[in-house]
Amino acid sequence: MKIIVAIKRVVDYNVRVQVKPNGTGVATDGVKMSINPFDEIAIEEALRIKEAGKAEEVIVVTIGSNDAQQQLRTALAMGADRAILVESNSEIQSLKAATSLLNIVEKEQPGLVIMGKQAIDDDNNQTPQMLATLWQRPQATFVSKLEINGESALATREVDAGLETIEVTLPAVISTDLRLNEPRFVKLPDIMKAKRKPLDVIGINNTIEGFNDNELNVTKFESPQPREKGIMVESVDELIAVLKEKGLV
Amino acid sequence: MSKILILAQHDGNAINQGTSKAVTAAKQIDGASIDLIIFSDDVNTIAAEAAKLEGVATVHAVTTSNENWKLAAGVAPKIAELATGYTHVFGPSTTFGKDVMPCVAALLGQNQISDIMQVIDANTFKRPIYAGNAVITVTSNHDKIVATIRTASFKTGDMNSGSAAIENHSVDTVQSDTKFVELQSGNSERPDLQTASKVISGGRGLGSEENFEIMYKLADKIGAATGASRAAVDAGYCPNEMQVGQTGKIIAPDLYMSFGISGAIQHLTGIKDAGTIVAINKDADAPIYEVADVGLAGDLFKIVPELMEKL
Numbered sequence: 001m002k003i004i005v006a007i008k009r010v011v012d013y014n015v016r017v018q019v020k021p022n023g024t025g026v027a028t029d030g031v032k033m034s035i036n037p038f039d040e041i042a043i044e045e046a047l048r049i050k051e052a053g054k055a056e057e058v059i060v061v062t063i064g065s066n067d068a069q070q071q072l073r074t075a076l077a078m079g080a081d082r083a084i085l086v087e088s089n090s091e092i093q094s095l096k097a098a099t100s101l102l103n104i105v106e107k108e109q110p111g112l113v114i115m116g117k118q119a120i121d122d123d124n125n126q127t128p129q130m131l132a133t134l135w136q137r138p139q140a141t142f143v144s145k146l147e148i149n150g151e152s153a154l155a156t157r158e159v160d161a162g163l164e165t166i167e168v169t170l171p172a173v174i175s176t177d178l179r180l181n182e183p184r185f186v187k188l189p190d191i192m193k194a195k196r197k198p199l200d201v202i203g204i205n206n207t208i209e210g211f212n213d214n215e216l217n218v219t220k221f222e223s224p225q226p227r228e229k230g231i232m233v234e235s236v237d238e239l240i241a242v243l244k245e246k247g248l249v
Numbered sequence: 250m251s252k253i254l255i256l257a258q259h260d261g262n263a264i265n266q267g268t269s270k271a272v273t274a275a276k277q278i279d280g281a282s283i284d285l286i287i288f289s290d291d292v293n294t295i296a297a298e299a300a301k302l303e304g305v306a307t308v309h310a311v312t313t314s315n316e317n318w319k320l321a322a323g324v325a326p327k328i329a330e331l332a333t334g335y336t337h338v339f340g341p342s343t344t345f346g347k348d349v350m351p352c353v354a355a356l357l358g359q360n361q362i363s364d365i366m367q368v369i370d371a372n373t374f375k376r377p378i379y380a381g382n383a384v385i386t387v388t389s390n391h392d393k394i395v396a397t398i399r400t401a402s403f404k405t406g407d408m409n410s411g412s413a414a415i416e417n418h419s420v421d422t423v424q425s426d427t428k429f430v431e432l433q434s435g436n437s438e439r440p441d442l443q444t445a446s447k448v449i450s451g452g453r454g455l456g457s458e459e460n461f462e463i464m465y466k467l468a469d470k471i472g473a474a475t476g477a478s479r480a481a482v483d484a485g486y487c488p489n490e491m492q493v494g495q496t497g498k499i500i501a502p503d504l505y506m507s508f509g510i511s512g513a514i515q516h517l518t519g520i521k522d523a524g525t526i527v528a529i530n531k532d533a534d535a536p537i538y539e540v541a542d543v544g545l546a547g548d549l550f551k552i553v554p555e556l557m558e559k560l
């Protein structure tokens with residue numbers, strides 16, 4: 001079985017993003033970029049499945065600018081076997097991303113596609129579900145435990161009410177939640193080795209033939225409304241007095 | 250004119266309040282007519298409940314085989330099919346809505362507008378990105394808008410006095426590639442975290458699962474729900490359904506009291522809409538104090554017992 005892991009290059013999760021003063025976007029110049037943390041968990045899960053002898057090859061795919069090769073190399077250093085960059089120099093919305101990934105999936109015929117449940121930049125939480133729908137294969141989203149049993153997978157999902165378990169027939173799309181695993185650290189020799197692993201680049205237009213993009217228009221970026229500045233109290237009595245005054249206790 | 254179809258969520262017994270919040274958002278679109286779609290293997294009773302949501306004209310009650318109504322694959326195709334006559338299809342931004350709605354969007358060939366926090370007009374909405382560190386205005390000029398509604402941004406409406414018509418449908422296709430196995434739920438007697446007016450929330454500062462008990466005790470004392478930071482859940486102090494934040498629950502209680510939570514931006518995004526935020530942390534420089542309305546720096550193991558005694 002092959003596993004495809006789809007990743008996204010995003011502003012590192014430690015960066016506190018600022019909206020540009022003219023409202024046209026967020027400032028990303030010179031900002032640290034990383035693999036979307038949920039996607040890093042997806043890579044780790046694919047590697048563990050391979051290491052358990054349940055998959056032969058892990059292929060990591062991203063859609064983005066040429067700079068995203070850095071993140072693909074990191075994934076290769078973690079242990080992925082080869083990488084594909086679907087090159088696009090403009091922002092890609094979810095349906096186009098899913099359509100492009102479908103093209104790769106149809107060529108590679110993986111038994112599993114694993115990807116993060118959402119990217120921490122646009123917080124959309126759409127692409128895995130869209131890919132599963134377009135591919136007409138099952139989805140297991142927000143997965144915190146995954147067990148591969150031959151032709152099927154048992155997935156435990158983090159849902160509002162607790163933990164839901166579903167069984168999906170493979171091939172299927174899995175979207176990862178935070179507690180699925182803890183991704184490994186990359187070691188220096190692996191970074192050197194990763195430089196020699198295959199990385200193919202294809203233009204996005206070769207993957208989305210005939211696709212009619214119903215894009216959404218983003219017309220304005222703004223900072224969120226700040227909360228009013230609060231007060232510090234010195235004692236529990238003072239705290240209770242404030243809460244009583246507000247009618248909260 | 251806008252015709253809006255809303256996916257109703259339920260647990261077999263009651264309509265999830267996220268449904269009502271989605272109705273509230275839909276009502277903010279001028280002249281909108283609002284219908285619901287609800288799925289169950291035993292749909293009549295729950296559809297009657299859905300019909301009580303004020304402002305809803307018709308409830309499409311869809312009968313599914315066994316537990317297929319809990320699965321995206323079991324409901325998305327029917328929603329897309331019935332969406333033909335609608336301009337908008339909304340779902341709540343719950344894990345159920347997040348699972349299902351992008352499938353509907355893909356079937357309809359649309360991008361989804363996720364987590365609408367404000368309705369500007371029928372085609373224009375605001376939504377948060379970067380864990381709420383930026384807000385974007387999104388416009389669609391397509392014939393169908395598929396969206397999820399950020400539940401913390403809209404109020405629960407009247408869920409008792411409506412009298413919508415009920416139209417029956419069924420899903421005939423059997424999908425066998427996805428099977429529901431089980432739901433493990435805390436089954437707490439406490440108020441529901443997503444809708445509670447008060448929330449007591451604990452973080453890494455609690456130190457252990459045993460210590461976390463004082464959060465439950467304090468919550469019971471004031472009739473609050475309990476929440477937690479990701480760190481507390483990761484450390485195994487409490488179950489995942491208590492996680493508040495970017496990837497957990499986004500909540501808007503009147504009172505949010507946090508104990509031993511430092512306040513990572515991913516956590517803060519989950520509580521920004523709370524009425525009053527109280528922070529109790531031993532580190533007086535913790536980022537939680539930047540959003541707190543009332544802060545008290547100190548040892549929570551001394552402060553909580555004192556609160557228990559004096560409240």
